[in-house]
Amino acid sequence: MSVDDIKLVGVMGGGVMGGGIAQTFIAHGFKTIVRDLNDDLIEKTRASMIEGRFGLKGSVDRGKMSQADYDATVARLSFTQDVNDLRDVDLIVEAVPENLDLKKSVFTELDGLVKKSAIFATNTSGFAISDLNKAVSRRDKFIGFHWFSPAFIMKPIEIIYAPETSQETIDTMVGVTQKLEKAPIRVKDAPGKYGFVGNRIYFAMVAEARKVLEEGIASAEDIDAVMQLGYNWPVGPLGMTRGARSGWQ
Numbered sequence: 001m002s003v004d005d006i007k008l009v010g011v012m013g014g015g016v017m018g019g020g021i022a023q024t025f026i027a028h029g030f031k032t033i034v035r036d037l038n039d040d041l042i043e044k045t046r047a048s049m050i051e052g053r054f055g056l057k058g059s060v061d062r063g064k065m066s067q068a069d070y071d072a073t074v075a076r077l078s079f080t081q082d083v084n085d086l087r088d089v090d091l092i093v094e095a096v097p098e099n100l101d102l103k104k105s106v107f108t109e110l111d112g113l114v115k116k117s118a119i120f121a122t123n124t125s126g127f128a129i130s131d132l133n134k135a136v137s138r139r140d141k142f143i144g145f146h147w148f149s150p151a152f153i154m155k156p157i158e159i160i161y162a163p164e165t166s167q168e169t170i171d172t173m174v175g176v177t178q179k180l181e182k183a184p185i186r187v188k189d190a191p192g193k194y195g196f197v198g199n200r201i202y203f204a205m206v207a208e209a210r211k212v213l214e215e216g217i218a219s220a221e222d223i224d225a226v227m228q229l230g231y232n233w234p235v236g237p238l239g240m241t242r243g244a245r246s247g248w249q
């Protein structure tokens with residue numbers, strides 16, 4: 001399968017990340033269907049994709065997207081609560097909460113349902129791909145696809161390959177990432193470690209910042225201020241955790 005064969009994308013979980021991921025796909029020409037669990041969650045995601053801080057209306061207001069492009073983009077988006085509606089997708093991007101058992105059960109369910117040629121990509125923050133892929137029979141078509149928050153804005157996507165991931169799957173996902181105007185970074189799966197490149201380094205830094213806080217050396221605000229002012233970081237380690245959880249809304 002190549003990028004051009006991907007006509008329909010299914011996003012599992014329309015939360016902070018799934019919404020931004022779906023928004024990026026529709027803005028780059030992919031028809032996309034988002035599955036979440038109830039009307040309220042779906043409405044919240046739709047509102048954030050359209051009217052939120054990084055929403056599509058803002059792109060129109062700032063002159064980055066024409067009204068015609070906006071109309072075409074929104075027309076590529078649909079939502080469902082019924083997992084059966086994902087049957088015909090060419091690519092699944094899973095963005096349900098970071099819970100290993102939940103992710104595995106979601107993938108096993110999808111594996112029995114979605115057409116055999118479809119690629120399964122997970123936005124896990126750190127679970128090993130060679131473990132998650134045991135939940136499916138298509139281990140060659142299973143890959144890590146780790147975005148950064150806010151998904152519509154941040155450029156890198158870590159493409160994590162396990163020993164079972166085929167070269168074709170890696171190449172297709174690199175092509176998809178380029179079509180999304182993101183930066184694909186190929187990363188080898190590291191079972192036994194949590195996080196790929198970004199999160200391993202970032203979590204180590206957050207852990208140290210928390211120790212400094214617990215030891216009473218400085219307040220949270222001052223820890224962030226040192227890193228922002230001293231190292232020119234746009235946000236400090238503790239502020240970063242709060243922002244990522246909310247999608248910076």
Ligand SMILES: NC(=O)c1ccc[n+]([C@@H]2O[C@H](COP(=O)([O-])OP(=O)(O)OC[C@H]3O[C@@H](n4cnc5c(N)ncnc54)[C@H](O)[C@@H]3O)[C@@H](O)[C@H]2O)c1
Pocket residue numbers: 012013014015016017018035036037041094095096097098099106123124125126146147148149244245246247
């Ligand atoms: N927030 C971040 O900064 C960030 C960054 C990169 C990766 N991630 C990863 O992305 C994934 C999602 O994180 P999030 O912050 O978007 O979480 P979130 O809680 O905002 O969204 C998860 C969504 O999945 C839905 N969901 C739960 N079970 C489902 C199911 N069976 N089918 C369909 N939808 C289901 C929930 O209702 C919710 O809307 C996690 O694996 C997380 O580690 C998060």
